Amino acid sequence: MTKTALDCDVFVWGLGGMGSAAAWRLARAGARVLGCDQFGPAHDRGSSHGQTRIIRKAYFEHPDYVPLLQEAYRLWSELEQFATRPLLHPVGLFIAGAPDSVAVAGTLQAARDHGLPIEQFTAPAARARFPGFHFDDHFAVVWEAQAGFLDVEECVTAQIEAAKSLGADLRFHVPLLDWQPDEHGVTVRTATETIRAAKLVLCAGPWAGQFVPGLTVRRKPVFWFPAGPEYRLDRGAGTFFFDLPVGQFYGFPSLDGVSFKAAKHTGGEVVYDPANVDRSMRPEDVARMGEFLRQHMPAAGLAPTAHSVCLYTLTTDHHFIIDRHPDCDRVVVAAGFSGHGFKFTPVVGQALAELALNGGTDLPIRFLRWDRGN
Ligand SMILES: Cc1cc2nc3c(=O)[nH]c(=O)nc-3n(C[C@H](O)[C@H](O)[C@H](O)COP(=O)(O)OP(=O)(O)OC[C@H]3O[C@@H](n4cnc5c(N)ncnc54)[C@H](O)[C@@H]3O)c2cc1C
Numbered sequence: 460m461t462k463t464a465l466d467c468d469v470f471v472w473g474l475g476g477m478g479s480a481a482a483w484r485l486a487r488a489g490a491r492v493l494g495c496d497q498f499g500p501a502h503d504r505g506s507s508h509g510q511t512r513i514i515r516k517a518y519f520e521h522p523d524y525v526p527l528l529q530e531a532y533r534l535w536s537e538l539e540q541f542a543t544r545p546l547l548h549p550v551g552l553f554i555a556g557a558p559d560s561v562a563v564a565g566t567l568q569a570a571r572d573h574g575l576p577i578e579q580f581t582a583p584a585a586r587a588r589f590p591g592f593h594f595d596d597h598f599a600v601v602w603e604a605q606a607g608f609l610d611v612e613e614c615v616t617a618q619i620e621a622a623k624s625l626g627a628d629l630r631f632h633v634p635l636l637d638w639q640p641d642e643h644g645v646t647v648r649t650a651t652e653t654i655r656a657a658k659l660v661l662c663a664g665p666w667a668g669q670f671v672p673g674l675t676v677r678r679k680p681v682f683w684f685p686a687g688p689e690y691r692l693d694r695g696a697g698t699f700f701f702d703l704p705v706g707q708f709y710g711f712p713s714l715d716g717v718s719f720k721a722a723k724h725t726g727g728e729v730v731y732d733p734a735n736v737d738r739s740m741r742p743e744d745v746a747r748m749g750e751f752l753r754q755h756m757p758a759a760g761l762a763p764t765a766h767s768v769c770l771y772t773l774t775t776d777h778h779f780i781i782d783r784h785p786d787c788d789r790v791v792v793a794a795g796f797s798g799h800g801f802k803f804t805p806v807v808g809q810a811l812a813e814l815a816l817n818g819g820t821d822l823p824i825r826f827l828r829w830d831r832g833n
Pocket residue numbers: 472473474475476477478495496497498504505506507508509511512513514633634635636662663664665666679680681722769770771793794796797798799800801802803
């Protein structure tokens with residue numbers, strides 16, 4: 460088959476957070492884009508649902524993410540202009556824990572390395588600044604004012620809309636079966652047809668294990684609890700993150716004045732089949748959150764008003780993989796977002812678009828290459 464028989468320049472496999480961003484950035488670059496997802500737009504079966512995601516710049520996971528975040532903030536703003544509605548809410552974030560905890564020490568390191576503004580509080584000062592929260596006497600608390608949260612489903616929807624407005628052909632409820640590269644392109648087989656593309660971008664989220672070895676999927680329950688007035692957005696509350704010896708916990712201000720969302724970042728049961736996940740509310744998960752709330756958020760109610768189950772797809776070093784496939788230059792892969800990828804979505808889309816269309820990118824993603832020994 461020759462290049463003239465191609466149905467599109469780039470085929471995007473999976474249209475969740477990363478795939479919808481890739482479709483948008485590819486279409487923005489003028490590519491003919493076709494993409495499919497097995498579920499509907501902004502669905503709740505993968506990793507990009509549940510109302511909100513934290514965004515921050517002083518990145519404790521690795522300072523090398525900071526330049527990518529600067530670009531992500533710029534692209535979120537571009538998307539907001541397209542969508543004509545706010546998607547990123549810079550309400551601030553505090554991170555609390557022992558001064559040498561990964562989150563507190565890493566945040567300060569990233570802020571120092573990149574000259575980012577961060578305020579520091581002792582525990583007594585933090586109790587006065589963040590009413591309704593309890594901080595142990597030895598805690599250090601750092602506050603990043605430009606951090607905040609993203610409306611996750613709204614972001615995915617806006618990326619899909621932006622891609623479509625630029626001519627991308629995005630199809631939903633279409634399961635993809637397999638792909639086969641050759642000299643002239645890639646053949647993608649869906650449940651109903653066969654599509655020829657010059658390049659393929661794989662954004663399969665929790666289903667990426669079929670292409671990328673070494674990933675682990677974990678079940679992550681998230682909860683909404685009754686909010687005391689101290690936790691309300693309209694009373695000035697921001698997002699929060701605690702790095703504790705028993706694990707890392709995070710949450711969001713109450714958006715409706717009634718309940719707020721909180722969850723445990725660390726841990727979670729291993730999932731062997733992402734299509735078959737226990738989405739029930741388990742008493743042991745609620746009890747774990749109850750212990751955290753009793754200790755650190757005494758003005759919260761302990762009986763959840765709602766819950767959801769989401770999936771983390773972890774690499775062994777918890778850093779993303781964004782690279783060309785090692786066996787095929789025509790295939791670009793984004794995988795293993797390890798429970799912290801959403802804030803990067805548009806810049807990941809941009810990197811994927813450049814890798815697919817130009818074979819390389821100037822974005823600083825070398826530390827996220829496939830063969831780093833992860
Ligand atoms: C509870 C929770 C909290 C999180 N909190 C944060 C946070 O605060 N900040 C942050 O930055 N990140 C956070 N993350 C991480 C972030 O949400 C994820 O890294 C990101 O959403 C991953 O996007 P993705 O595109 O890789 O996966 P997904 O959005 O799941 O997309 C993958 C898509 O591929 C499709 N697909 C797969 N296989 C096929 C197939 N064969 N045929 C058709 N379609 C297919 C799926 O249907 C799906 O739509 C959190 C994640 C969870 C679960």
